[in-house]
Amino acid sequence: MDKYFETLDLAAFRMQHMMDSPKAKRLFKHVLDTEHDAGPEADYIIRMWREARGINSPSECPTP
Numbered sequence: 001m002d003k004y005f006e007t008l009d010l011a012a013f014r015m016q017h018m019m020d021s022p023k024a025k026r027l028f029k030h031v032l033d034t035e036h037d038a039g040p041e042a043d044y045i046i047r048m049w050r051e052a053r054g055i056n057s058p059s060e061c062p063t064p
Contacts, residue, residue: 001048004032005052005053007032007036008032008046009053011027011028011031012024019055025046028046029046
């Protein structure tokens with residue numbers, strides 16, 4: 001799992017979009033597919049990475 005997390009960390013570092021945007025999720029899925037041939041399991045990997053890094057998804061963000 002560490003190799004996936006390292007790939008996502010690098011992608012997040014270089015990304016120009018908000019972390020919880022749909023474009024960011026598409027980028028993360030693309031990077032995982034390109035680097036590790038992660039197909040359907042990419043959503044699970046991204047969800048685990050977000051939990052490990054403490055990144056909230058849009059549904060978990062508190063509304064003002």
